[in-house]
Amino acid sequence: xxxxxxxxxxxxxxxxxxxxEKARPYLKSHGGDVELTGVRDGIVHLRLHGxxxxxxxxxxxxxxxxxxxxxxxxxDIVEIVSExxxxxxQSGPQLVxxx
Numbered sequence: 261x262x263x264x265x266x267x268x269x270x271x272x273x274x275x276x277x278x279x280x281e282k283a284r285p286y287l288k289s290h291g292g293d294v295e296l297t298g299v300r301d302g303i304v305h306l307r308l309h310g311x312x313x314x315x316x317x318x319x320x321x322x323x324x325x326x327x328x329x330x331x332x333x334x335x336d337i338v339e340i341v342s343e344x345x346x347x348x349x350q351s352g353p354q355l356v357x358x359x
Contacts, residue, residue, distance in 0.1 A: 279330040286325045302338030
């Protein structure tokens with residue numbers, strides 16, 4: 261109800277940070293972490309670190325762990341964007357040397 265009338269006591273960034281803190285233990289248990297790089301017009305920009313940043317399953321991790329926690333505390337989020345995914349798309353696939 262408070263969101264409907266733009267009366268929520270906490271701004272969206274504060275609520276997003278609270279959601280990140282809820283998701284952080286799961287990410288850390290997988291050797292990763294997440295950083296909020298900004299919130300603009302309801303669009304949340306995140307960067308995954310550690311093994312989550314380079315993991316091929318990072319988009320699944322973002323969807324399952326982080327998005328659920330963020331939408332729970334801030335249902336007014338328009339979109340969640342992983343800057344890792346954007347950088348990966350620009351640079352193309354990465355080659356891995358197998359020895």
